[in-house]
Amino acid sequence: MKGSRPSSARTRVLETATRLFYAEGVHSVGIDRIIAEAGVAKATFYHHFPSKDDLVRAYVDEQSSLQRTVVATMRAGSPRETLQAIFAFMCDFGAGPGYRGCPFVNTAAEYPDPAHPVRQAIAEHRRWNRDLYRDLLAADGHPDAERTADILLLLRDGLVVGFDLDDPAAVRAAVHEALARVLG
Amino acid sequence: MKGSRPSSARTRVLETATRLFYAEGVHSVGIDRIIAEAGVAKATFYHHFPSKDDLVRAYVDEQSSLQRTVVATMRAGSPRETLQAIFAFMCDFGAGPGYRGCPFVNTAAEYPDPAHPVRQAIAEHRRWNRDLYRDLLAADGHPDAERTADILLLLRDGLVVGFDLDDPAAVRAAVHEALARVLG
DNA sequence: AGCAGAGTAGACAGGTCTGTCTGGTATCGT
DNA sequence: ACGATACCAGACAGACCTGTCTACTCTGCT
Numbered sequence: 001m002k003g004s005r006p007s008s009a010r011t012r013v014l015e016t017a018t019r020l021f022y023a024e025g026v027h028s029v030g031i032d033r034i035i036a037e038a039g040v041a042k043a044t045f046y047h048h049f050p051s052k053d054d055l056v057r058a059y060v061d062e063q064s065s066l067q068r069t070v071v072a073t074m075r076a077g078s079p080r081e082t083l084q085a086i087f088a089f090m091c092d093f094g095a096g097p098g099y100r101g102c103p104f105v106n107t108a109a110e111y112p113d114p115a116h117p118v119r120q121a122i123a124e125h126r127r128w129n130r131d132l133y134r135d136l137l138a139a140d141g142h143p144d145a146e147r148t149a150d151i152l153l154l155l156r157d158g159l160v161v162g163f164d165l166d167d168p169a170a171v172r173a174a175v176h177e178a179l180a181r182v183l184g
Numbered sequence: 185m186k187g188s189r190p191s192s193a194r195t196r197v198l199e200t201a202t203r204l205f206y207a208e209g210v211h212s213v214g215i216d217r218i219i220a221e222a223g224v225a226k227a228t229f230y231h232h233f234p235s236k237d238d239l240v241r242a243y244v245d246e247q248s249s250l251q252r253t254v255v256a257t258m259r260a261g262s263p264r265e266t267l268q269a270i271f272a273f274m275c276d277f278g279a280g281p282g283y284r285g286c287p288f289v290n291t292a293a294e295y296p297d298p299a300h301p302v303r304q305a306i307a308e309h310r311r312w313n314r315d316l317y318r319d320l321l322a323a324d325g326h327p328d329a330e331r332t333a334d335i336l337l338l339l340r341d342g343l344v345v346g347f348d349l350d351d352p353a354a355v356r357a358a359v360h361e362a363l364a365r366v367l368g
Numbered sequence: 369a370g371c372a373g374a375g376t377a378g379a380c381a382g383g384t385c386t387g388t389c390t391g392g393t394a395t396c397g398t
Numbered sequence: 399a400c401g402a403t404a405c406c407a408g409a410c411a412g413a414c415c416t417g418t419c420t421a422c423t424c425t426g427c428t
Contacts, residue, residue, distance in 0.1 A: 025294050027211040030385060041406045100296060105345055109293040112208050112284060126349055150358035157345040158338030161289055165310055174334035225376045
């Protein structure tokens with residue numbers, strides 16, 4: 001059956017594209033380079049991804065499901081502990097080598113049209129993220145989970161931009177204090 | 185004297201590039217299109233800007249000086265009022281048509297190398313921005329202006345990303361509440 | 369008068385981009 | 399055995415990219 005076992009070539013392409021897109025940006029990386037580094041024929045690439053935009057869409061979707069998986073492993077403790085673990089994880093990740101900011105924010109910067117499928121995939125991920133915050137806040141008994149979720153999203157976006165562009169130690173400290181104030 | 189009166193062609197190029205870079209991204213806009221829309225010959229373009237990166241650098245620098253000018257006009261009231269006016273201005277601007285996020289954040293997404301001149305110009309603007317917050321907080325008598333400036337920068341970055349990618353009304357409300365909490 | 373600087377139009381080079389196509393090989397289920 | 403599917407290598411088309419170059423005009427200073 002087609003699709004029953006994930007294609008090795010497809011996986012290699014997506015992994016290579018993920019690495020290059022994140023590190024260098026979408027428009028800066030060409031198909032030729034991706035297929036060369038993935039060790040895949042051009043015809044094979046276009047067999048799995050009808051166009052480059054489809055690959056970008058798959059890249060965004062994969063990043064989204066990856067983040068959902070990571071969050072799922074953090075749901076052990078209380079809602080508040082989960083939220084703190086999520087932000088602690090983002091800080092650790094942001095302070096690590098090779099950090100280049102948020103793949104969604106960075107990719108959105110290269111796709112101006114909000115109606116583009118790539119942008120819609122990004123918007124969907126952001127809705128999931130905001131709703132995750134809202135649900136955790138509500139489960140924690142927060143009096144205004146909706147509004148506070150929006151504030152946490154502000155904090156998250158500031159975090160991913162700051163770790164990419166500013167001094168990581170200062171950002172980490174600011175996030176820690178801001179999170180403490182928001183969670184009360 | 186060379187440079188005593190700003191070149192009309194140079195100005196047209198920079199204005200056109202600013203409009204196109206902001207709306208569509210740097211790598212998506214080619215030199216040919218810029219010179220066509222600016223009504224300038226290619227030789228003239230390369231006379232004023234030795235390379236495209238020099239134009240991008242000029243674009244970033246111009247955005248920075250433009251923001252400094254805007255802030256300078258807001259220093260009428262108290263430091264706290266100035267801070268509130270700055271964030272209110274960003275909210276109004278972010279909710280307006282044609283908003284495409286922060287030109288510095290968006291451009292940084294397309295320049296991965298932190299050592300690149302464009303990235304350094306962006307970093308310089310961010311230092312100015314953070315120091316502006318710190319100085320205003322200190323003038324307002326805030327007990328921890330340094331740390332709080334970092335938090336305001338988090339808030340600012342969340343603001344510019346949020347207005348670009350999410351529901352403007354929700355972002356505005358979240359910014360309003362977060363700012364009130366930070367300023368106490 | 370004459371030169372320097374800024375401007376125009378547009379051809380050109382050399383490279384890269386996405387996407388198509390040809391042609392051949394290997395694996396697997398039926 | 400056979401057909402479908404996945405894979406490989408690589409040529410090719412047509413567009414677009416940055417940057418160079420030729421050749422010419424106009425203006426202002428000295």
